[in-house]
Amino acid sequence: MGEHLRICPQGYTCCTSEMEENLANRSRAELETALLEGSRALQATLAAQQRSFDDHFQRLLNDSERALQEAFPGAFGELYTQNAKAFRDLYAELRLYYGGANLHLQETLAEFWARLLERLFRQLHPQLLLPDDYLDCLGKQAEPLRPFGEAPRELRLRATRAFVAARTFVQGLGVAGDVVRKVAKVPLSPECSRAVMKLVYCAHCLGVPGARPCPDYCRNVLKGCLANQADLDAEWRNLLGEPPLRDRLQGPGPSWRRALSCRARATSKVGGP
Helix, strand or coil: CCCCCCCCCCCCCCCCHHHHHHHHHHHHHHHHHHHHHHHHHHHHHHHHHHHHHHHHHHHHHHHHHHHHHHHHHHHHCHHHHCCHHHHHHHHHHHHHHHCCCCCCHHHHHHHHHHHHHHHHHHHHCCCCCCCHHHHHHHHHCHHHHCCCCCHHHHHHHHHHHHHHHHHHHHHHHHHHHHHHHHHHCCCCCHHHHHHHHHHHCHHHHCCCCCCCCCHHHHHHHHHHHCHHHHCCHHHHHHHHHCCCHHHHCCCHHHHHHHHHHHHHHHHHHCCCC
C-alpha cells in the first residue's frame, strides 16, 4: 500500500522505494537542466550586448584618434609631429582605463596637459637651456597658468563622463552574465527536491501519469525552489530598467570631435611662459 514511500502519498502505488528515489533524482536533474538552459539564453544576450557596446565604443575611440592624426599635422606641422607620441600615449592610457586598469582618469588627463606644456615650451624656446626641474615645475603650473585655455577642462569633463560611464556599463554587463551563471548553479534544497518530485512524478506512482498539476501549484513550487534567487528580483529589475547606456552615450563621437577642435585651438595659443 505504499508505506515504503518517503515522498509520495502512502496509498495505492505503482512505485517501489527504489523507483521513487530514481524519479526524485530525475525530477531534480530535469529542473536543474531547465534552469541552466534558461540562463544560457540570458548569458548569451548579455555577452552579445557587451561585445556590441565594446565594438561601438572602441570604434568611437579609434575614429577620434584617427581624426586627430589626420587634422593636426596639416595645421601645426612639426609642432604636432614632434609631439605626436604624447597624444598616442594619452590614447593608450585611455584604452587601458576603459579596459579596467587601475588608473585615475583625471590625473592621467592632467599629466597629459602638463607634459604637453613642457614639450611645447622647450620646442618653442630652443634658445633657453632650462633644467628639467624648471620644466617639471612649469608642468605642475599648467592648471593655474591655463596656457591651453578651456581645453583641459572641456576634455576632462567630456572624457570623464564618457569613459567612466562606458567602463562601468561594459563591466556591468560582464558581471551580470557571471551573476546569472552562478545563480543558475545554486543547488536545490532537499525541500525543493521533494516538492518537485511531488509535482512531477508522484502522479506516476499513483497510476495516473497523464495527470497535469494546476498552474498555481507549479508556480508555488517554483517560488519555493527559487526563493533565494527571488531576493535578487528587485535589483535585477532596477538594472534592466535603466535606459540603454549606449543611447545615452551617443554624444562621445561629436564630443570627442569638439574636444579635438578645442585642443587644436588651444595648442596654437601656446607661446611663452
